[in-house]
Amino acid sequence: MNTAATGFVYHEDYLKHDTGYHPESAERLVSIMRKLEEVGITEKMKRILPVKASNEQIQYVHVDGYIKKVEAMCKGGGGMLDPDTPLCHDTYEIALLSAGGVTKAVDEVMLKADNGVRNAFALVRPPGHHATSNKGMGFCIFNNIAIAAEHLKRKYDVKRILIVDWDVHHGNGTQEVFFDDPSVLYFSTHQYPHYPGTGWIDEVGKGEGEGFTVNVPLPAGTDDAGYLYALWNILVPIAMDFSPEFVLVSAGFDAHVDDPLASMNVTSPGFGLFTDVIKEIAEENSKGRIVIALEGGYNLNALAESTLSVFDSLLSNGEGREKRKEKISENERVRKRVEEVKEVQRSYWTNLL
Ligand SMILES: [Zn+2]
Numbered sequence: 001m002n003t004a005a006t007g008f009v010y011h012e013d014y015l016k017h018d019t020g021y022h023p024e025s026a027e028r029l030v031s032i033m034r035k036l037e038e039v040g041i042t043e044k045m046k047r048i049l050p051v052k053a054s055n056e057q058i059q060y061v062h063v064d065g066y067i068k069k070v071e072a073m074c075k076g077g078g079g080m081l082d083p084d085t086p087l088c089h090d091t092y093e094i095a096l097l098s099a100g101g102v103t104k105a106v107d108e109v110m111l112k113a114d115n116g117v118r119n120a121f122a123l124v125r126p127p128g129h130h131a132t133s134n135k136g137m138g139f140c141i142f143n144n145i146a147i148a149a150e151h152l153k154r155k156y157d158v159k160r161i162l163i164v165d166w167d168v169h170h171g172n173g174t175q176e177v178f179f180d181d182p183s184v185l186y187f188s189t190h191q192y193p194h195y196p197g198t199g200w201i202d203e204v205g206k207g208e209g210e211g212f213t214v215n216v217p218l219p220a221g222t223d224d225a226g227y228l229y230a231l232w233n234i235l236v237p238i239a240m241d242f243s244p245e246f247v248l249v250s251a252g253f254d255a256h257v258d259d260p261l262a263s264m265n266v267t268s269p270g271f272g273l274f275t276d277v278i279k280e281i282a283e284e285n286s287k288g289r290i291v292i293a294l295e296g297g298y299n300l301n302a303l304a305e306s307t308l309s310v311f312d313s314l315l316s317n318g319e320g321r322e323k324r325k326e327k328i329s330e331n332e333r334v335r336k337r338v339e340e341v342k343e344v345q346r347s348y349w350t351n352l353l
Pocket of ligand 1: 168
């Protein structure tokens, strides 16, 4: 019997996606698991074993020609999918297991029986949020979080899904997939200007999806307080209005102050504070249902500590949250950017003050 409220997805096969000398390495997951086991937190959670996503599930998001291209390249021994994205012989199968890890986490949270969990964190690789419908890029092969959102729509008939993407890079792939879809609200904070170049405030969705994409491009140097200011002043009011039935998070840890690929100043405990905000939204709207998927994060130590902070938040009962809120302060450049975003988004979300 397992009555844990929080689950985690992990499989040693995730280490088989061999990228060579590359920041998105198998060592990332080794470092995370070592830390989680060192502090004994895995014993308090339900371990969820992933299964490979089916071809049909991958096709929810990706065109068949692209899927076949990845499969063929891997069968031929691998190669470079784009200048940043290496494939090895096993990558195709492991990318299916990565997407399948996030959908399995969704299934566990949606379980009605007592053995389900309220929330789960899928510790998967390769990451996914840069992968578009017809193109892998930026270390990403298949868009794990987008596939999970489509799985929620199709298997469980979920009508409103919130995706929060706090990876330091803009999730161009996820944005593209849901740009005209009002059932998925895509919210992203990211360093701007920075890779991949998208994610300005005027990218708000199109057609029926107009207003359901919210981009918060932040200046280099934004710290915990700046992020929390953006989350409380933009994400929370919009999310409370949207009232998601399920919350998904693209959790990259490359906004960490020690990360080698970006220039933000978030601390390891900061990611736990972001998770507290997500929990408040989920408790209010989605019966606490949250699935978090690992995206980036390239300083091995910072990645492990930040992941632990997220788990600490998921496992906590919310005590001390009020005190943490008081710590929110403002950085002038962040405050100005938040005002600019609100100005654009007020056309769609009337409760934005
Ligand atoms: Zn990233």
